[in-house]
Amino acid sequence: MTIERYSECRLPTEYGVFRVIAYREASNPNEHLAIVAGDVEGKAEVLARAHSECLTGEIFHSLKCDCREQLDLGLRRIADAGEGVLLYLRQEGRGIGLGDKIRVYQMQQKGHDTVDANRILGFPDDARRYDMAAFMLKDLGVRSISLMTNNPSKVDGLRKDGVVVAKRVPHLVEPHEVNRGYLETKRARMGHVYDLGEDGVVTAPLQVSYDPSVLLDAE
Template identity: 50%
Template sequence: MTHVADAETSPATVERMVETRLPTSYGEFQAVGYLDPRWGHEHVALVHGEVAGTTPLTRLHSECLTGDVFGSTRCDCGPQLDAAMRGVVTAGAGVIIYLKGHEGRGIGLLAKLAAMRLQEDGLDTVEANIALGLPVDARDYDVAAQILTDLGIEQVRLLSNNPEKLDSLRRNGIRVVERVPLLIAPNDDNLPYLLTKRERLDHLLPHLA
């Protein structure tokens, strides 16, 4: 049975609310639900195996309704989540922190759809957000570090291509022992999106042509 650290160690700005077994097609997880009272966001940590006091494979995953749920091919979010869940189970232990409030790099679902419409007219994802008067990337990963601390995790193998995630964890006292690439093969729909992430947002995507 999965064991996580005592909730009494939880930082003051995030509250552990519930914990339950979550069997999935990938394997068995423990779903640990958190509330961020600052914004009312509800986050979940999917914990596989024994992680407290170890260096688990860890993914910080920003919510993406279009990719994670609807299977949109305009981004790589759904395949990344799929690969992360498979990778954590294959590793024998690990954590996936699913971060709410991150839709469209933090601008929200309706604004994201509006930005997607502008992309059909030739703007990239950065230009579209700016055209709407919105931040290029409004995501905050500090809460992820607080969740890791609550789970008894001080260091991780981070499954990510985004340097900002590494920097945020380090700023918040989580040691990143290794960055594990999470590279998804591009398709005709998401190649412009991936190239923008590499060229304009400094994501580490060396596999792109």
């Protein structure tokens, strides 16, 4: 892996003011971002999220997943804490890429859940990697992180790739009618935990402005 810090600026957002730092990786034309609040250098147990991009959810507000709500909650919690890091990692569809994620979605239309759809197409359940996350956190001087996630195997994945995860912090968003089945698959088949820990936060349910049964019938 060849990765370098490339550029940096101050970024005012609706959540608060962050510092955004871009990293370039030789093997990936898409650049990763660190969104940083406060002074994290030399700190341990820094509130953090390693968030992999989801164009359909974050840009087009797809209701098939909870990525946008998780991203939004992550930025909000870091801004509220006044200190923390969100790593925005450019690996779509759990690492298989955008076009193949859409192939998986097509397979889901035929009635398969997200895990089976991946397997039928020959993709691993999770192809994400986190060595770039380890590099970015080290570059920022972060000694260890408190990771906002409901996915214990993500903690393992990050640790395997060199990130020092001090603890997992639950990161709960309210399911809605359309993504309820997807979230249930993540719980039942992918080991996600939807408990409320001491730091647990639940956001208000997403308001869907049309009858979601229309979409469910179509699938």
